[in-house]
Amino acid sequence: MKKKAQKMGFLGGGQLARMMAARCHQMGLNCQSYVAAETDPAAQVADFVKSDDASLKSFCRSLTHLTFESEFANPSDLKALSKIPDLEVFPRADLMLQLQDRLSQKELIHTARLPTSPFLAVKDMDDLQVAIADLGLPLVLKQRRDGYDGYGTILLKSKSAIQKQITRIENFKPGWIAEAWVPFQRELAIGVARNKNNQMSVLPLVQTYQKDSRCLWVKGPVDHPGLARLVRKIKSFMTSTDYVGLLTFELFEIGDRLLVNELAPRVHNSGHYTMEALHIDQFELHLAAGLNRDLPKKIQPVSEFAMYNILGGTAKTPKLATSADSRLHWYGKHEIRPGRKMGHITALASNSDKALLAAKKHRSRIKV
Secondary structure, three states: OOOOOOEEEEEOOOHHHHHHHHHHHHOOOEEEEEEOOOOOOHHHOOOEEEOOOOOHHHHHOOOOEEEEOOOOOOHHHHHHHOOOOOOEEOOOHHHHHHHOOHHHHHHHHHHOOOOEOOEEEEOOHHHHHHHHHHHOOOEEEEEOOOOOOOOOEEEEOOHHHHHOOHHHHHHOOOOEEEEEOOOOOEEEEEEEEEOOOOOEEEOOOEEEEEEOOEEEEEEEOOOOOOHHHHHHHHHHHHHHHOOOEEEEEEEEEEOOEEEEEEEEOOOOHHHOOHHHHOOOOHHHHHHHHHOOOOOOOOOOOOOEEEEEEEEOOOOOOOOOOOOOOEEEEEOOOOOOOOOOEEEEEEEEEOOHHHHHHHHHHHHHOOOO
């Protein structure tokens, strides 16, 4: 029987699928996205199937590989994916089920002895009172499912603040996870890619800055005395879970310690700088890992770098003057919401502060 030609599928049609699809073209790889609408960012640059027109099983028939734009895939879809023969799904569907639930994700982190903040499961107000007694205030309360960019997160600073949230807490039936507040100095992030042969590539450590719980900018590379030890633990975790693809670790810096805040089992906003700052970007690493191709042992940036998100504004594609140090990436989204990621600017310089200044300068020239 003739072997089926490799074809990559993306579950989702947003900007991450768009950028992975663009990388597929450069790698000479056929691809297709499973999208909600023909105006989705990924549908504008590659073949697509609308979810209203075909079942997920039907979409997967022509594929050899499938990966995710988001960890928030429908749980029933994830269960169905694990039963489709001759389809390489990465990361594994059963692992995605664990990682999309913040409680089971945190339990995985804890079991692997990755450093993280104390936590407790919360399903009702009685559980919340136990969490407050055990973890103290302030307390961070997160939805177990479907939370991102600050959505689904509540910071409880006092007992009086709890009264305002009772209805919301009790009405969200999947439940919550309570985490001790971490007085961090900086928020950092690092991505690691792994293939089936247990080859791994580690991206540079970066600083991320959040505004209104959404990432505004990234800069790096960052040095930290605790990085080498954490990377050893991360590699052990990825081997023990047999994770394939790129896994992003969102971190808190507390002095000489690094704590794992959350995991993102996919390419990530904090890694967009790789499109200009590295010889191989996060999208190619993720795809190469899923295809079980060789991964580079060591990755060095060509320069220090920064990335600045364009949040909200207009659906009209802006213009950025040609620049040797900065580049605009526009996602082609048609729906505008306050704080929505519409595009980003990358910049290179002799140090990351200069790169961030250049990215900010170019962002200020874009009228959105």
